[in-house]
Amino acid sequence: MIHPFDTQGKTAVVATMHGKERVIIPALAPLGLAFLPRPPIDTDRFGTFTRDIRRAGSQQEALAAKARAGLAAAPEADYAVASEGAFGPHPAFPFIPAGFELVGLIERRSGAMIVGRYLSLDTNFRQMQAQSIDEVEAFAQAIGFPGHAIILMAGKDGPIIAKGVSDRKRLLSQASAAIAHEGSIWLEADMRAHHNPQRMASISLAAQDLLRALAARCPSCDYPGWTPQTKDGRPCRWCANPTCEAWIEVRQCGNCGHVAERCLDPDRRAEPGHCSICNP
Structure with missing residues (x-):
């Protein structure tokens, strides 16, 4: 095998x-x-x-x-x-x-x-249109510059002025030029790893x-990826109707299709705040 x-x-x-x-x-x-x-x-x-x-x-x-x-x-x-x-x-x-x-x-x-x-x-995922060097400086500080680099663009849809900018002198020089010429500059945290x-x-x-x-291996065919997902439906403590709280753990093999389910903490009931009937 x-x-x-x-x-x-x-x-x-x-x-x-x-x-x-x-x-x-x-x-x-x-x-x-x-x-x-x-x-x-x-x-x-x-x-x-x-x-x-x-x-x-x-x-x-x-x-x-x-x-x-x-x-x-x-x-x-x-x-x-x-x-x-x-x-x-x-x-x-x-x-x-x-x-x-x-x-x-x-x-x-x-x-x-x-x-x-x-x-x-x-994450420092962030984007903004800056109209002053003060705004550029604030954006740089917010994303952790210079440890995290910045992308400069003329506008949200480009064109790109520079990627991977991690030098303050270069950042301020290029941003100043763009603001002077266009009135603003589009800034993005560089999300490249x-x-x-x-x-x-x-x-x-x-x-x-x-x-x-x-x-995590399937007990039937030994294929990996035997990891759990959950289904909502834990009964409400007041009315016993299904709620949006997790209730069933499901594992399904991506290879042979074998399925296993188990109830999570079956004796516990959900708080009424999670119930769409008791707390509409």
């Missing part, structure tokens, strides 16, 4: 042009992979944060495309690792900015990919989640 995702002693590459191997390789050390030198690969072609190259498809599809490109660039590798980030409003609290990182491991033999995930509130330590830390945590997903 072939053991799926048997990584011990196999070879792998990290598909990146932004230095992500610095955090991915240490995080995945328990897999026993021998990482090959990073191949020359243009991952920007799958989309850029500055929108000069739009991402085609979903975040997961871009992740898979990067990973397949890694295998194509390194024919001797058994596996390829890639990551893809997305930034914007938190899915549950839209007034809070958040970052969502995916790190995937693709297996050449099967073409299958297992994915780790991390949703972070520790090699210019953003906060994002690099989130990628490391997503890689650690990938490690957990690879260790």
